[in-house]
Amino acid sequence: MSQDKIDIMITGADRIAANGDTANKIGTFEKALAAHALGIPFYIAAPLSTFDLNCKSGRDIPIEERSQDEVLYSEGPDDLGVIRRIRVASPGSIAINPSFDITPARYISGFITEKGIVRAEESEIKRIISQK
Numbered sequence: 001m002s003q004d005k006i007d008i009m010i011t012g013a014d015r016i017a018a019n020g021d022t023a024n025k026i027g028t029f030e031k032a033l034a035a036h037a038l039g040i041p042f043y044i045a046a047p048l049s050t051f052d053l054n055c056k057s058g059r060d061i062p063i064e065e066r067s068q069d070e071v072l073y074s075e076g077p078d079d080l081g082v083i084r085r086i087r088v089a090s091p092g093s094i095a096i097n098p099s100f101d102i103t104p105a106r107y108i109s110g111f112i113t114e115k116g117i118v119r120a121e122e123s124e125i126k127r128i129i130s131q132k
Helices: 027-036 121-129
Strands: 009-011 015-017 023-026 042-045 072-078 081-089 101-103 110-113 116-118
Touching: 009 015, 027 042, 027 101, 116 121
Parallel strands: 009 042, 042 110
Antiparallel strands: 015 023, 023 101, 072 081, 110 116
């Protein structure tokens, strides 16, 4: 991105709130921030079924917390081929492990849907959903 080799960014979404805030895999928010900082359009490709008008904003989207062990430990074969579980964080460290994060609508250029491109604005989202 910093070398001007990217002119658009598109990711998916697990859920989209009525105001356009979007839940997706960890790292999506950071990609949106980088795209915004560099003036690169950032789009979400998602079917209309992903939109949830019952969620007013990203704050209303529940985020599952996964086990911290998923990030504190790793498994793999040792030199003899025996599968071992090892701790990859310092003893006593704790971790949070959310299943996804929220990208605020202000960093999203629009949504690519089966009905076309929709601006990341609540009125536009409601309009396109009502046309289902």
